[in-house]
Amino acid sequence: xxxxxxxxxxxxxxxxxxxxxxxxxxxxxxxxxxxxxxxxxxxxxxxxxxxxxxxxxxxxxxxxxxxxxxxxxxxxxxxxxxxxxxxxxxxxxxxxxxxxxxxxxxxxxxxxxxxxxxxxxxxxxxxxxxxxxxxxxxxxxxxxxxxxxxxxxxxxxxxxxxxxxxxxxxxxxxxxxxxxxxxxxxxxxxxxxxxxxxxxxxxxxxxxxxxxxxxxxxxxxxxxxxxxxxxxxxxxxxxxxxxxxxxxxxxxxxxxxxxxxxxxxxxxxxxxxxxxxxxxxxxxxxxxxxxxxxxxxxxxxxxxxxxxxxxxxxxxxx
Amino acid sequence: xxxxxxxxxxxxxxxxxxxxxxxxxxxxxxxxxxxxxxxxxxxxxxxxxxxxxxxxxxxxxxxxxxxxxxxxxxxxxxxxxxxxxxxxxxxxxxxxxxxxxxxxxxxxxxxxxxxxxxxxxxxxxxxxxxxxxxxxxxxxxxxxxxxxxxxxxxxxxxxxxxxxxxxxxxxxxxxxxxxxxxxxxxxxxxxxxxxxxxxxxxxxxxxxxxxxxxxxxxxxxxxxxxxxxxxxxxxxxxxxxxxxxxxxxxxxxxxxxxxxxxxxxxxxxxxxxxxxxxxxxxxxxxxxxxxxxxxxxxxxxxxxxxxxxxxxxxxxxxxxxxxxxxxxxxxxxxxxxxxxxxxxxxxxxxxxxxxxxxxxxxxx
Amino acid sequence: xxxxxxxxxxxxxxxxxxxxxxxxxxxxxxxxxxxxxxxxxxxxxxxxxxxxxxxxxxxxxxxxxxxxxxxxxxxxxxxxxxxxxxxxxxxxxxxxxxxxxxxxxxxxxxxxxxxxxxxxxxxxxxxxxxxxxxxxxxxxxxxxxxxxxxxxxxxxxxxxxxxxxxxxxxxxxxxxxxxxxxxxxxxxxxxxxxxxxxxxxxxxxxxxxxxxxxxxxxxxxxxxxxxxxxxxxxxxxxxxxxxxxxxxxxxxxxxxxxxxxxxxxxxxxxxxxxxxxxxxxxxxxx
Numbered sequence: 001x002x003x004x005x006x007x008x009x010x011x012x013x014x015x016x017x018x019x020x021x022x023x024x025x026x027x028x029x030x031x032x033x034x035x036x037x038x039x040x041x042x043x044x045x046x047x048x049x050x051x052x053x054x055x056x057x058x059x060x061x062x063x064x065x066x067x068x069x070x071x072x073x074x075x076x077x078x079x080x081x082x083x084x085x086x087x088x089x090x091x092x093x094x095x096x097x098x099x100x101x102x103x104x105x106x107x108x109x110x111x112x113x114x115x116x117x118x119x120x121x122x123x124x125x126x127x128x129x130x131x132x133x134x135x136x137x138x139x140x141x142x143x144x145x146x147x148x149x150x151x152x153x154x155x156x157x158x159x160x161x162x163x164x165x166x167x168x169x170x171x172x173x174x175x176x177x178x179x180x181x182x183x184x185x186x187x188x189x190x191x192x193x194x195x196x197x198x199x200x201x202x203x204x205x206x207x208x209x210x211x212x213x214x215x216x217x218x219x220x221x222x223x224x225x226x227x228x229x230x231x232x233x234x235x236x237x238x239x240x241x242x243x244x245x246x247x248x249x250x251x252x253x254x255x256x257x258x259x260x261x262x263x264x265x266x267x268x269x270x271x272x273x274x275x276x277x278x279x280x281x282x283x284x285x286x287x288x289x290x291x292x293x294x295x296x297x298x299x300x301x302x303x304x305x306x307x308x309x310x311x312x313x314x315x316x317x318x
Numbered sequence: 319x320x321x322x323x324x325x326x327x328x329x330x331x332x333x334x335x336x337x338x339x340x341x342x343x344x345x346x347x348x349x350x351x352x353x354x355x356x357x358x359x360x361x362x363x364x365x366x367x368x369x370x371x372x373x374x375x376x377x378x379x380x381x382x383x384x385x386x387x388x389x390x391x392x393x394x395x396x397x398x399x400x401x402x403x404x405x406x407x408x409x410x411x412x413x414x415x416x417x418x419x420x421x422x423x424x425x426x427x428x429x430x431x432x433x434x435x436x437x438x439x440x441x442x443x444x445x446x447x448x449x450x451x452x453x454x455x456x457x458x459x460x461x462x463x464x465x466x467x468x469x470x471x472x473x474x475x476x477x478x479x480x481x482x483x484x485x486x487x488x489x490x491x492x493x494x495x496x497x498x499x500x501x502x503x504x505x506x507x508x509x510x511x512x513x514x515x516x517x518x519x520x521x522x523x524x525x526x527x528x529x530x531x532x533x534x535x536x537x538x539x540x541x542x543x544x545x546x547x548x549x550x551x552x553x554x555x556x557x558x559x560x561x562x563x564x565x566x567x568x569x570x571x572x573x574x575x576x577x578x579x580x581x582x583x584x585x586x587x588x589x590x591x592x593x594x595x596x597x598x599x600x601x602x603x604x605x606x607x608x609x610x611x612x613x614x615x616x617x618x619x620x621x622x623x624x625x626x627x628x629x630x631x632x633x634x635x636x637x638x639x640x641x642x643x644x645x646x647x648x649x650x651x652x653x654x655x656x657x658x659x660x661x662x663x664x665x666x667x668x669x670x671x672x673x674x675x676x677x678x679x680x681x682x
Numbered sequence: 683x684x685x686x687x688x689x690x691x692x693x694x695x696x697x698x699x700x701x702x703x704x705x706x707x708x709x710x711x712x713x714x715x716x717x718x719x720x721x722x723x724x725x726x727x728x729x730x731x732x733x734x735x736x737x738x739x740x741x742x743x744x745x746x747x748x749x750x751x752x753x754x755x756x757x758x759x760x761x762x763x764x765x766x767x768x769x770x771x772x773x774x775x776x777x778x779x780x781x782x783x784x785x786x787x788x789x790x791x792x793x794x795x796x797x798x799x800x801x802x803x804x805x806x807x808x809x810x811x812x813x814x815x816x817x818x819x820x821x822x823x824x825x826x827x828x829x830x831x832x833x834x835x836x837x838x839x840x841x842x843x844x845x846x847x848x849x850x851x852x853x854x855x856x857x858x859x860x861x862x863x864x865x866x867x868x869x870x871x872x873x874x875x876x877x878x879x880x881x882x883x884x885x886x887x888x889x890x891x892x893x894x895x896x897x898x899x900x901x902x903x904x905x906x907x908x909x910x911x912x913x914x915x916x917x918x919x920x921x922x923x924x925x926x927x928x929x930x931x932x933x934x935x936x937x938x939x940x941x942x943x944x945x946x947x948x949x950x951x952x953x954x955x956x957x958x959x960x961x962x963x964x965x966x967x968x
Contacts (some may be wrong), residue, residue, distance in 0.1 A: 030871045031792025038785030038846060041777075042801050045839045049816030056815065069819050116700055119693050130697055132951050137704055139950035143902035143917030144939040148707040151714065151932060158710055161729045192707065197961060204958045204966055212403035215370060220417035220468060221391045230416070234407045242962050253809040256902040260921060274811040274903070281907070287815050294812035305807060 050298075057081055057291035064285055072288070081292035090268065091293065094276035101183070101272060102251045105190045109247060110240075112191070113198025120199075121206050138196040146260030149189040150176065153261070176262055179269035186258045186270050193257065194250070198243055205239035206232065241312070252301075273297065320380045320394075320471035320504050321346045322367060328375035329362050336362045338528045339376065344506060346381075349498050351507045351519035355551070359528040360508045364474050367506060368395050380471060396465030396503075398475040402457045404449045404464075410436070411445040413460055417468035431467055438500075439463045454482055455490055462497055472504040479514060491517055512552055516540070524548050542669070546676040549603050549669070555633065555644045558609075560602045561673060564592060573602045573670070578618045578641055585665040587681050592670065595679055603669040606633070609645035609661050611653075617662030618643075622653050636661070708943070714936035715740055722932040740937035744923075760938055762912075763919035767942070770833035770905075770915060771898035777838025778894050782845025783887065787875060790853035791861075799850070802843035803963065810840065814907055821908055828910045836908065837898040844960060845894050851964030852886035853879075889956040896946040916942045 052069070058079065061072035085091060116134065120127065137145065152159050153175035164171040175185045209232050217227045233240075255274040258264070264275040271279070281290050322344040329337040337359040344350045352360040365371040367378060369390030378385045385393060405413050414435055418428040436442045439459045444452065449460065458478060465473065478494070479487050495518045498505050509515055515522045516536045524531040524539060524547075532544045543549035549557040562573040562581070570583035571592060581602060584592065592600075620636035620643060627633075632651050636643040636659075645661060653659055670679045710731075714722070717733040717740075746759035788794040817836065818827070826832025860882070864874045880887070902917040909918060920938050923931050950957065958966050 027792045027871050028794070030875075031788040031794030034784040034788030034792075034875075035795030035798060037781035038798055038802075038842060039795060041781055041839050041842055042798070042805065045813070045817070046801070046805065049813060049820065052816040052819065053813070056819075063819075063822075115696070119696055124690070124693065130701060132954065133701055134704060135950060135954065135957070136708060136947055139896060139947045140708065140943045141900045141902075141917060141939075141946060143900075143920065144711075144943045145707070147920065147935055147939050148711045151936070152707055152710060156729060158706070158729065158731070192703065196704075200958055201962060201966060210403070210406075212399045212401060213405055215390075216397065216399060216403040216405070216464075217416070217420070218391050219368065219395060219397045220420060220464070222416075222420040223391075226420045230420070231405065231407075239966060242966065246961065249807055253811070255809075255811065256917070260902075260917075274809055277811045278903070278907075281811075281815065281818075287819075291815045294815060297812045298808055301808060302804070305804070 053291045053295055056288050057295050059288045060286070061288040062285050063287060075288070077288070081289045082296070084289065085292055085296060090271070091273075091276060093268065094271050094273045097183070097270070098252060098254070098272040098274075101187055101190070101254060102248060105187050105194070105251055106244065106247045108187075108191050109195045109198045110202075110244060112195045113200075113243075114202050116195070116199045117203035117206050120203050134199060135196050137193045138200075140193065142193065142256035143260050145189060145193050146257035149185065149192070149257065150261045153185045177266050179266055182262050182266060182270050186261055189257050189261060190251065190254060194247060198247065201239060201243040201246075202236070205236045205243075208239075209235050245308070322472060322504065322506070323379045323382075324363070324367075324376070325379070326376035327363070327366065327373050327378065329359070329366060329371065330374040336528055337366075340530050342523055342530060342533065344504060347502050347504055349495075349505045349507065349518060349520045351509060351515035351522045352525060353509055353512060353515040353522050354525035354531075355510055357527070358525040360510075360525050361476065362528075363525075364476060364506060364508050367472075368397050368474050369393050394469075394471040396462075396468070396470035396473045398458075398461045398465060398473070398478050400477045400480055402461040402478070404452075404457055404460055406448075406450040409446055409448050410441055410452070410460060413449050413464050414441070414445075414467055416464060421468065435463045435467045439497075455486065455493065458490060458494070459497075462494075466501060466503075470503070472506065473498075473501070475505065475507045477509055477511075479509070479511070487514075494518060512554070516552075524551065526551070542678070542680065543603075544678050546601060546603075546671050549671070549678075553605060555606050555646075557603045557605055557669070558643045558645075559671070560641055560643070562600060562602050564598050564600055573600060575602065575618065575641070578620065578637070581668065582617070582662060582665055584668065584670070588665075588668075588670060588679070591681055592679055595672075597672050597674075597679060599673040600679065601671040601673050601676075603671060604663040604667055606644045607646040608663050608667040609643070609647075610663070611647075611651075612660040612662035614660055617660045619658055619660050621658045622655050625653065625655055711936045711939050711943075714932055715940045717933050717936075719933060740933035743931075744934050744938050758919075760916070760919065760941075763914055763916050764941070766830050766833070766909070766913040767899060767915040769830040770837055770913075771895055773831065773834035774837025774841065774898040775891055775895045777834065778841040778845040778898075779849075779887070779891050781838070782842050782890075782894075783849045783880075786846050786849035786853055787879065790850055791858075798846065802846050805839075806843040806963075810903055814904075818907060827908055828912050830913045833905060833908055833913065833915070836904055837901065840901075840904070841894045841897045843963070844897060845890055847963040848890040848893065848956075848960050849883075849886065851959060852883060852890070856883065889953045890960070892949045892953050893956065893960040896949055899942075899946055 056069060056072055058076060058081070059072040060075040060077045060080075061067075061069060065075070067074065120131065140148070151157055154160075155172045155174040159175070160171050160173060163173075173181060175181045213231055214227055217231050222230065253274055254272050255278070258270055258272060259275055259278070262270040264271040264279065277290060277293055280286060280293070322342075324340050324342040324344075327337060327340040327342075328335070340359075340363060352363060354360050362371065366373050367385075369385065369388060373386070380393070405416065408416070411432060414432045415428050418431060423431075432445075433442070436445055439462070441456070441459060441463065444456065449457075452460065461478070462473075475494075479490050482490055491514060498518070507515070507519065519536060521533060521535055522539050523533045526547050532539055532548050534542075539548060540552055543552060543557065546559060549559060560575050560578070562575040565572055565574040565580070567580065567583065570586070571589040572583050573581045575581065583589075622634055622636060623638060624635040625632060626635065627649060630649060632647050632649045634645045634647060634651065634653055636645065643661070671677060672679055713732055716736040716738070717730065718735055718737045719739075721730045721733060721735075744760040746761075785795060785798055789796070789798060821827045821832050821836070824832075826835065856879070861874050861878060864878050865871070869877070901915070905915040905918050906921075909915065914922070916938060920935055920942070923935050923938070953960075
């Protein structure tokens with residue numbers, strides 16, 4: 001049985017949690033006390049670091065300069081980091097690559113996950129076992145998954161072996177060292193790992209569609225595809241938005257699997273935004289510049305997210 | 319408008335038989351109630367008529383057309399679910415229009431018929447309202463309208479009033495009966511509530527343990543139950559049933575009820591049937607409201623154990639153990655707990671059942 | 683409903699295909715973990731799917747007791763990285779669960795901290811890469827770099843949103859009558875929370891903790907940035923496992939990968955029914 005908590009709310013506002021009952025002072029004090037650790041951790045990781053990030057991003061500071069970060073004002077550079085960023089084609093390429101990976105992986109994961117979820121809607125022999133096995137990829141440590149696919153895509157590895165068997169002649173593509181195929185291999189790994197998540201969430205949504213309403217639609221003469229379009233999909237709308245949002249957000253961060261498989265290479269062929277920032281941080285060590293990149297991304301994401309949330313709220317009002 | 323014919327209908331779920339060879343003819347335009355306690359097979363029967371479940375044996379015909387293998391969307395059956403199964407993500411208009419839209423009816427035709435239906439059901443003011451927050455009587459009307467708009471040959475209603483609170487049921491019953499009169503559709507109504515069946519149905523099919531017990535008009539079923547189950551199940555309180563033995567007296571055939579005494583002589587016709595039948599051990603049955611006070615020395619002498627005053631009427635409980643009797647009187651009845659009174663039942667209201675088989679002994 | 687045979691055939695074909703795709707990568711790694719060096723890397727023609735002569739050498743090798751026919755010995759064994767992963771994930775989970783449970787209860791019962799839900803969602807939203815510069819500076823300042831406790835602290839913060847949201851939905855679902863009854867009996871609010879609510883929530887706490895543990899155990903990027911040598915975790919250590927003489931140490935890495943992959947898979951299957959709730963921040967319950 002699945003219980004949908006979605007039709008009426010997308011709980012990001014926390015408004016539902018205000019208890020109706022009057023809370024005496026003792027309760028209020030305890031409430032403050034209990035929420036204090038979480039508040040402090042948020043402050044510790046969000047507010048102060050962001051100010052620091054803003055400050056450093058306006059300078060040329062690097063940990064190799066031998067001066068403390070608080071003295072970074074000595075290296076003030078007149079917003080050069082931001083103007084440089086606008087002209088940094090490697091950054092924009094990485095951003096574009098990240099968008100490309102997202103544009104292919106997320107819809108693929110969605111469609112595969114939805115297809116599988118539809119197959120799991122009613123009961124059949126072996127359902128429970130298949131369901132558990134289907135979830136394994138998303139629980140494998142991403143770095144380990146990266147290593148699995150690193151092995152699979154070696155030129156003498158199993159993928160080429162299977163392809164050879166299928167086409168009936170030797171096939172020895174060096175997937176990870178050719179710029180064209182490395183990105184494909186990386187995307188296959190991402191789809192392998194995260195289709196189960198879509199499957200899991202969408203299946204929970206599908207079994208939550210009231211059976212009576214489906215039967216009512218059938219009795220009114222609706223075909224399977226009509227029921228799917230007019231009953232299932234509208235009722236799944238919120239769930240689909242949640243599932244897609246989760247994957248879009250996570251996919252944007254793509255790093256672990258990809259970095260283990262290709263290290264961003266060959267060259268910059270698989271360099272996504274996280275890999276790019278990592279390389280600048282670890283290899284080039286120009287942290288003032290990294291701070292600027294990070295801040296731009298944070299601000300852009302914040303704007304996107306608040307737009308998305310306000311649009312969703314507006315849709316909920318209507 | 320369609321007659322439904324169930325012939326030797328059987329439904330088994332694994333080793334469990336939910337329905338044992340049911341034969342039932344539901345006439346064109348009739349309001350038939352399938353009545354029985356839960357687990358009696360009434361919902362299974364209805365689900366098979368709708369095509370949601372396949373019979374294990376026998377067949378269902380609509381106007382002589384065999385429905386076996388006809389998909390549920392193509393039977394022309396309107397179904398009103400227990401919880402109405404309104405499409406909560408659509409407004410009232412879209413709910414009403416659904417059946418027409420999926421059949422590819424033109425937009426203008428759909429609009430015309432939706433508006434006509436809304437008008438007919440007094441739903442016009444709420445056409446644009448989201449259906450999730452409507453009150454229950456509006457949901458009922460909407461559910462019926464949504465099914466009716468595609469002009470189904472028959473209507474099936476699955477305990478539509480069971481989620482409604484008691485006070486409102488009377489309103490809903492009236493409305494439902496009214497709608498049925500207007501639609502003149504064949505309706506099959508499943509319920510465990512005899513009041514609903516008695517007040518709305520043209521005929522009632524009483525079921526128990528997967529077996530059809532009796533089919534008849536509400537009055538037939540009430541007055542002349544064919545067996546002890548129906549006698550006990552129908553009526554509130556149910557029929558009084560006392561075990562006794564047939565005995566001859568100088569005034570004719572009577573039933574000896576042991577300690578309670580002897581009944582008044584049976585109706586001559588009934589006596590004749592009983593004599594030809596040859597049964598001795600019987601169950602004597604009579605409705606509580608047919609009990610009248612008799613003068614001392616006549617009728618059955620019974621101690622009053624409990625008096626239940628329910629406003630307009632007073633229910634008096636007599637006796638205990640196997641020989642309990644309930645009687646319904648006007649509220650000014652002058653009896654007191656503990657006293658022994660004499661009660662009698664007019665012979666024409668007395669019923670008799672074979673104690674061994676539970677089957678009614680009556681003129682055929 | 684009687685679905686057609688064709689549909690059933692299609693269903694099983696599709697599911698079996700999906701199962702094969704799901705399992706092959708994992709099985710390949712598992713098989714590799716038990717292969718002797720001779721079977722590690724082979725040309726496409728004589729690729730071995732199952733170890734012909736299965737061996738535990740790879741496991742012995744990473745724990746330093748065998749060289750697995752390699753000329754090299756490891757300069758450090760897998761023992762410490764496994765310990766680092768365990769300590770940081772366990773204590774990170776502890777931090778997240780403590781702050782998350784307390785905060786969730788405070789919000790769910792007393793309406794305190796109305797800003798937390800959204801703040802925590804945002805925290806989860808941003809790529810860790812985009813906030814790591816200040817974190818690295820701060821951790822260096824406090825001497826937390828390359829320590830398991832420094833890692834545990836950042837894990838605790840990063841997974842706090844999950845702990846908080848999961849526990850919030852569990853508290854929201856919990857009937858309050860029992861707590862109210864205890865309050866009427868004269869227990870203090872804090873005592874009710876400690877003695878009644880928490881024991882009642884034990885299954886929920888366990889599932890949430892396992893979920894958070896899986897997330898912490900799965901980290902690679904943060905450990906890559908915040909550890910250098912002493913306390914590197916399994917994934918970081920694994921990536922460093924290659925030698926100039928032998929190239930990729932396939933079998934050794936696979937053995938380590940298997941060790942890293944098994945616990946979260948088992949835990950994940952154990953908490954299956956709460957996975958949806960955890961992954962969707964409680965927006966969807968199953």
